[in-house]
Amino acid sequence: MMQPSPARMYDALLGGSHNFEVDRLAAQRGSRLVPDLPRLALSNRAFLRRAVRFLVEAGITQFLDIGSGIPTAGNVHEIVRECDPRGRVLYVDIDPVAVAHSRAILVGDERYGAIEADLREPAELLARVRDTGLIDSGQPVGILLIAVLHLLADADLPAAKVGALREAVAGGSYVAISHLTSALRPDDAEALHHSSREGNQVGIQFRSRAAITAMFDGWELVEPGVVELPLWRPESDRDRHEEPGRSLGLAGVAVNT
Numbered sequence: 486m487m488q489p490s491p492a493r494m495y496d497a498l499l500g501g502s503h504n505f506e507v508d509r510l511a512a513q514r515g516s517r518l519v520p521d522l523p524r525l526a527l528s529n530r531a532f533l534r535r536a537v538r539f540l541v542e543a544g545i546t547q548f549l550d551i552g553s554g555i556p557t558a559g560n561v562h563e564i565v566r567e568c569d570p571r572g573r574v575l576y577v578d579i580d581p582v583a584v585a586h587s588r589a590i591l592v593g594d595e596r597y598g599a600i601e602a603d604l605r606e607p608a609e610l611l612a613r614v615r616d617t618g619l620i621d622s623g624q625p626v627g628i629l630l631i632a633v634l635h636l637l638a639d640a641d642l643p644a645a646k647v648g649a650l651r652e653a654v655a656g657g658s659y660v661a662i663s664h665l666t667s668a669l670r671p672d673d674a675e676a677l678h679h680s681s682r683e684g685n686q687v688g689i690q691f692r693s694r695a696a697i698t699a700m701f702d703g704w705e706l707v708e709p710g711v712v713e714l715p716l717w718r719p720e721s722d723r724d725r726h727e728e729p730g731r732s733l734g735l736a737g738v739a740v741n742t
């Protein structure tokens with residue numbers, strides 16, 4: 486029997502069309518438990534947009550989007566293109582469906598690419614990145630780890646994977662992370678964690694503020710540090726998908742000095 490996939494469930498939550506009934510049912514189960522779940526997905530996408538624009542303004546011209554998901558409104562290469570037409574973006578996902586959809590919309594543009602690789606195997610992932618020739622390893626890169634690290638179990642040592650990426654990239658590189666948290670709404674986080682394990686899905690790990698902050702060890706956080714999704718450099722009321730004090734996600738951006 487087909488299992489829901491995190492990529493397709495997230496697409497369903499965002500109102501996309503690249504999902505199956507099994508994904509929609511899993512997304513609906515989560516939304517019944519926590520009715521503002523679709524707003525969390527929008528809040529995460531809004532953080533992604535602000536972080537990418539911040540990185541372009543900081544001088545980043547190449548992006549590695551790991552756990553990039555199925556293309557949807559406001560894709561990274563579109564945000565980058567708006568700000569810097571020469572910018573390059575490599576999408577990386579473990580899910581072949583997400584990679585295939587990304588490739589389909591990128592056809593014919595050599596500044597953008599998509600590969601299949603596993604964040605839990607950073608050396609192998611980086612070798613595949615090098616093979617594309619798209620990312621110059623001698624230049625700073627913007628690593629995006631948006632809503633992906635909470636899909637790694639504690640046993641996968643997610644903070645160590647972020648550390649391995651830091652050691653491999655040039656000085657002046659940045660990392661942007663968003664991560665589901667149990668910090669503000671522990672009961673809702675617990676309910677969603679259990680729901681995410683039904684049907685053999687990958688369990689979603691809602692981590693503490695301290696555990697998420699530890700993922701930035703060795704990096705230097707930029708202001709305002711690790712904060713709720715809607716509080717990371719909001720640009721307008723449009724970014725207020727979640728009420729501050731009630732976000733289920735934390736986010737931060739840091740530089741490799």
Ligand SMILES: C[S@@+](CC[C@H](N)C(=O)[O-])C[C@H]1O[C@@H](n2cnc3c(N)ncnc32)[C@H](O)[C@@H]1O
Pocket residue numbers: 491492495529530533551552553554555577578579580583602603604605630631632633636637
């Ligand atoms: C919730 S989606 C996030 C999509 C996008 N980053 C965003 O925030 O809008 C998480 C994505 O991470 C991918 N993923 C999960 N585990 C992964 C791993 N070990 N390595 C690479 N990608 C992974 C899933 O396939 C899925 O597409």
